[in-house]
Amino acid sequence: MNEKVYGARCKDCGKEMYPAHARCPECGSEKLEPLEIAGQGKVLTYTDLYALPLDYERRYLRLAIVELDSGLRATGQLLDEKPKLGKRVRTTIGVVRQSGDRKIHGLQFVPV
Amino acid sequence: MRKVGIVGIGQSRFGIRSDASLRELSFEAAKASLDDAGIPLDDVQAMVVSVASDELSYALQPSAQVVDYLGFNPKPSFRVEGACASGSMAVRTGWMTVASGLADLVIVVGAEKMTEVSTAAVTDVLGRAGDFMWEYPFGMTFPGYYALIARAHMAKYGTTEEQLSMVAVKNHHYGALNPYAHMRKEISLDKAMSSFTVADPLKLYDCCLISDGAAAIVLASDKLAGSLSKKPVWISGLGLGTDTISLSDRRDITTLDATVEAARQAYDMAGIGPKDIDVAVVHDCFTIAEIAAYEDLGFCAKGEGGKLIEEKRTYIGGDIPVNVDGGLKSKGHPIGATGVAMAAEIAKQLRGEADPGRQVENARIGLSHNVGGNGQHAAVHVFQVD
Ligand SMILES: [Zn+2]
Numbered sequence: 001m002n003e004k005v006y007g008a009r010c011k012d013c014g015k016e017m018y019p020a021h022a023r024c025p026e027c028g029s030e031k032l033e034p035l036e037i038a039g040q041g042k043v044l045t046y047t048d049l050y051a052l053p054l055d056y057e058r059r060y061l062r063l064a065i066v067e068l069d070s071g072l073r074a075t076g077q078l079l080d081e082k083p084k085l086g087k088r089v090r091t092t093i094g095v096v097r098q099s100g101d102r103k104i105h106g107l108q109f110v111p112v
Numbered sequence: 113m114r115k116v117g118i119v120g121i122g123q124s125r126f127g128i129r130s131d132a133s134l135r136e137l138s139f140e141a142a143k144a145s146l147d148d149a150g151i152p153l154d155d156v157q158a159m160v161v162s163v164a165s166d167e168l169s170y171a172l173q174p175s176a177q178v179v180d181y182l183g184f185n186p187k188p189s190f191r192v193e194g195a196c197a198s199g200s201m202a203v204r205t206g207w208m209t210v211a212s213g214l215a216d217l218v219i220v221v222g223a224e225k226m227t228e229v230s231t232a233a234v235t236d237v238l239g240r241a242g243d244f245m246w247e248y249p250f251g252m253t254f255p256g257y258y259a260l261i262a263r264a265h266m267a268k269y270g271t272t273e274e275q276l277s278m279v280a281v282k283n284h285h286y287g288a289l290n291p292y293a294h295m296r297k298e299i300s301l302d303k304a305m306s307s308f309t310v311a312d313p314l315k316l317y318d319c320c321l322i323s324d325g326a327a328a329i330v331l332a333s334d335k336l337a338g339s340l341s342k343k344p345v346w347i348s349g350l351g352l353g354t355d356t357i358s359l360s361d362r363r364d365i366t367t368l369d370a371t372v373e374a375a376r377q378a379y380d381m382a383g384i385g386p387k388d389i390d391v392a393v394v395h396d397c398f399t400i401a402e403i404a405a406y407e408d409l410g411f412c413a414k415g416e417g418g419k420l421i422e423e424k425r426t427y428i429g430g431d432i433p434v435n436v437d438g439g440l441k442s443k444g445h446p447i448g449a450t451g452v453a454m455a456a457e458i459a460k461q462l463r464g465e466a467d468p469g470r471q472v473e474n475a476r477i478g479l480s481h482n483v484g485g486n487g488q489h490a491a492v493h494v495f496q497v498d
């Protein structure tokens with residue numbers, strides 16, 4: 001699978017960001033390059049949603065914010081039967097939502 | 113800039129109002145505020161309207177429905193939007209219109225009709241107030257955002273699920289005394305704690321209601337305010353802060369920096385500090401949001417919000433009574449109306465006209481705190497009487 005998730009890196013000061021901005025929040029530069037969001041990190045917080053939005057027909061959905069080893073944080077689905085704060089996980093990309101025939105790919109986290 | 117005072121307040125009953133449309137709810141509130149001010153609509157020079165969602169009203173410019181139904185044409189009207197903080201944006205816009213000298217008398221109307229679409233659809237629309245591209249597509253919801261904040265807060269500061277539930281118990285206690293509230297009933301700690309999980313660790317009673325409703329205030333310039341009202345309620349401080357669209361991108365997940373910034377601006381402008389506040393309404397869309405608001409507004413140190421409610425210091429008689437109108441939790445949260453209703457409630461408190469059992473005695477300085485989305489916007493206003 002070729003899907004990837006990108007944030008951005010400032011070409012002037014090196015600041016990494018996710019999501020991307022048009023302008024570097026650190027130095028104001030508009031020279032930004034894509035930065036792939038991938039790798040390992042730890043679970044900062046998570047939740048199991050039982051009141052689900054449209055498109056989901058399941059009992060619950062487990063979401064998390066993970067702090068990657070690069071220091072960047074990302075939100076995604078947590079695919080872990082035994083979630084715990086601080087637990088090591090790695091990113092993967094999968095179908096996070098399906099609306100009719102339309103599949104949306106996005107970040108998921110699995111235990112290391 | 114000129115001083116601006118609130119000279120009229122009005123509110124519709126909040127709740128599942130299948131008896132009234134958006135425009136009818138707006139009329140209920142606007143009429144009450146004009147009667148309270150003792151002026152006809154003909155005297156009002158401009159109208160600011162807050163309706164947060166086109167998607168819930170199934171219409172572009174829903175404000176035009178309000179302006180027409182009230183019979184305000186052809187005078188100027190302006191709609192403002194900031195998700196759940198729309199109402200406070202409207203109050204701020206109304207204040208700007210009068211303070212700048214553009215008008216002497218302005219009406220601010222906030223309204224929302226939320227119960228005509230399914231709960232799943234409302235959940236979906238509200239989820240899209242967050243980061244539409246990088247957080248919402250995972251199935252993120254509003255309770256989801258605040259659940260992530262709650263778990264992080266509990267881990268960092270030892271805040272407990274009981275403390276969260278205690279916020280709900282307090283707000284229902286006062287909401288039961290408010291005739292305009294959506295859910296006028298007390299709840300026990302046991303009932304709150306045993307309610308079903310919406311987004312772990314948040315349970316049903318940690319979440320605010322989905323309500324229909326409207327609120328309105330009439331604002332006047334200093335000269336006019338004195339002649340129209342025995343006790344004008346002056347807006348003495350305004351703050352408006354913003355923060356990242358993604359929750360994951362925040363400096364600290366347990367703090368709403370938009371609130372911290374808005375509070376700093378409002379306190380500076382009014383020349384007061386958090387200790388001077390006699391009564392406050394804060395944005396308790398979820399119980400954890402009220403606890404974080406205590407901290408971010410400076411009512412206590414960071415991390416001590418749980419203790420503040422546990423020691424009942426935000427009840428009447430405590431250091432700083434908070435949400436003694438029932439809050440979003442029990443009074444209800446028709447999103448476009450909420451910020452305007454907050455201003456109306458503080459004006460009522462400072463005029464000494466709140467319902468028996470929920471009036472803060474001799475309150476002179478009040479504060480409202482209104483959050484848009486999960487902290488992308490926050491507005492803090494300070495109100496004072498002479
Ligand atoms: Zn830079």
